[in-house]
Amino acid sequence: MKRIAFIVLWTIVGLNMPAVAEVKIPDNLLNQFKSNDWPTVLAAKESIENMEAAGIPQLMTMLNDFTVRKLKNTGDLIYPGTRKFYGHGQILDYNIDEICIRAGWLLEDLAFQNFGFAGINIPDQELTDFIQYNYKETYSGEPNKQNLDNMSAGEKRKLIRSLSIKKAQEWWSRSSGNWNRLDALVESLQSADEKCQAKALFYIRNGKTQCTGLTKTFYQTRLESVIRELAKNDLKRISENAKLILMDMDYEWLELKSGNKGK
Amino acid sequence: MRRITFIIALISAFLGCSSAYGQKEIFIKQIAFKLAIISDVDYENEYFLTMKFNKGSTYKFKIINHLDNYAGQAIIELMDANTLIITNQFNEKYYETFNFVCNKTAFYDILVRFKDKRPGNSLIDILLVQ
Numbered sequence: 001m002k003r004i005a006f007i008v009l010w011t012i013v014g015l016n017m018p019a020v021a022e023v024k025i026p027d028n029l030l031n032q033f034k035s036n037d038w039p040t041v042l043a044a045k046e047s048i049e050n051m052e053a054a055g056i057p058q059l060m061t062m063l064n065d066f067t068v069r070k071l072k073n074t075g076d077l078i079y080p081g082t083r084k085f086y087g088h089g090q091i092l093d094y095n096i097d098e099i100c101i102r103a104g105w106l107l108e109d110l111a112f113q114n115f116g117f118a119g120i121n122i123p124d125q126e127l128t129d130f131i132q133y134n135y136k137e138t139y140s141g142e143p144n145k146q147n148l149d150n151m152s153a154g155e156k157r158k159l160i161r162s163l164s165i166k167k168a169q170e171w172w173s174r175s176s177g178n179w180n181r182l183d184a185l186v187e188s189l190q191s192a193d194e195k196c197q198a199k200a201l202f203y204i205r206n207g208k209t210q211c212t213g214l215t216k217t218f219y220q221t222r223l224e225s226v227i228r229e230l231a232k233n234d235l236k237r238i239s240e241n242a243k244l245i246l247m248d249m250d251y252e253w254l255e256l257k258s259g260n261k262g263k
Numbered sequence: 264m265r266r267i268t269f270i271i272a273l274i275s276a277f278l279g280c281s282s283a284y285g286q287k288e289i290f291i292k293q294i295a296f297k298l299a300i301i302s303d304v305d306y307e308n309e310y311f312l313t314m315k316f317n318k319g320s321t322y323k324f325k326i327i328n329h330l331d332n333y334a335g336q337a338i339i340e341l342m343d344a345n346t347l348i349i350t351n352q353f354n355e356k357y358y359e360t361f362n363f364v365c366n367k368t369a370f371y372d373i374l375v376r377f378k379d380k381r382p383g384n385s386l387i388d389i390l391l392v393q
Contacts, residue, residue: 078347087349087353088348088350089347090345090346091346091347125380126380132303194304202344202345205344206345235304235306235307236306236309236310236312237306237309237311240311240313240372243313
C-alpha cells in the first residue's frame with residue numbers, strides 16, 4: 001500500500017514537473033519587450049515584472065545582447081535617447097535603446113538592485129567618480145583614477161556597461177535557486193546601498209507590479225520597523241519616502257499593486 | 264444704448280483690474296538649500312521634499328540663487344512618482360520664477376539640484392496664488 005502511495009505521489013510530482021520547469025517569459029512577450037515601440041515595451045516590462053523570479057534567467061541572457069533598437073512613439077519620455085525635451089514627462093535614467101541596458105533596467109526594478117546601468121549616460125565629467133564610487137572593489141585608489149583619466153568618455157561608458165553586467169551576473173549566480181521578490185524587497189530596505197533603499201521605498205510607495213506575499217500583515221510584522229528606521233535617515237530622499245509610507249494609514253500603496261486589490 | 268454699453272464695459276474693466284490687484288500670494292514654505300561640498304553620494308547633492316498640492320490651486324515657486332556668492336543655480340524638478348511635471352530649466356532657458364497649476368491632488372516630490380553639479384546656496388519660496 002505504501003509502495004502504491006509512493007508511486008502515485010511521484011507520478012503526480014512527475015506530471016507537474018514540466019509545468020514548473022517551463023515557467024518562463026513567452027516568446028511573444030519577450031519580443032514585445034525588445035520591440036522599438038515604447039508603449040509596447042512599457043506594457044511588456046510590467047508583465048515580465050509580474051512574473052517575478054520566473055523571468056530572470058532569460059533577462060540574464062539578454063544582458064549579452066548588445067543590439068540597439070531605437071525607440072519610437074516615446075511621447076514625452078525623458079531618457080538618454082530623447083531628441084527633444086518638452087519640460088515634462090516620465091524620466092528614465094537608462095538608455096533603453098540598447099537591449100542589454102533595457103534588460104538591466106528591468107532587472108534593477110524587479111530586484112531593487114543597483115548594478116550601475118543608470119550610470120552609463122551621466123555627464124562626461126562625472127563618469128570617473130561614478131566608477132570609483134560604485135565599483136570600489138576594482139576601481140578605487142589613485143592608480144586606478146589615473147587609468148580612468150586616460151580613458152575617453154566613450155571608453156568609460158563601455159566600462160560601466162560591462163561592470164554593470166558583471167555585477168548583475170554575479171548577483172544572480174549568488175541568488176538563483178532561492179530568490180524571491182519579497183525577500184529581495186526586505187534585503188534592499190536593509191541594504192547599505194542608498195540607491196537600493198530608494199528603489200525599494202519607491203516601489204512600496206508607487207509600484208504597481210506584483211510582489212507575492214506583500215500583504216498588510218507582512219508589512220506590519222516585517223517591514224514597518226525597518227521603514228521606521230529609514231525615516232530617521234540623513235538622506236532626505238530616503239527619510240521623506242519612508243515617512244510617507246508610514247503616514248499612509250489606509251495602505252493605499254498596497255491597493256496599487258497587481259493582485260493585491262482588497263487585501 | 265451706447266452709453267449703457269460703455270458703462271458696463273467700464274465696470275467690467277474696473278472689476279477686472281481690482282481682481283488682478285487683489286491677487287494674493289500666500290506663503291507656504293521656504294526651502295533653504297546650501298551645498299558647500301559635492302559628495303560622491305548622489306543623494307547628498309540634492310534637496311528632496313514631499314508636499315501635498317491640491318487640485319485647482321496654483322502654486323508659485325520663486326528662487327533666489329547665489330547667496331554668499333555661491334555659484335550654483337538651483338534646478339527644481341516637481342515629480343509625480345517618476346513623471347516630471349514641471350521644471351525651471353527648459354532646454355537652455357532658466358527661470359527663477361514659475362507657476363504650477365495643479366490638476367491632481369497628491370503628494371508630489373520636489374527635487375532641488377545645482378546646475379552642473381556645482382556648490383550652491385539658494386532659497387526657494389513656495390506660495391499659493393489666490
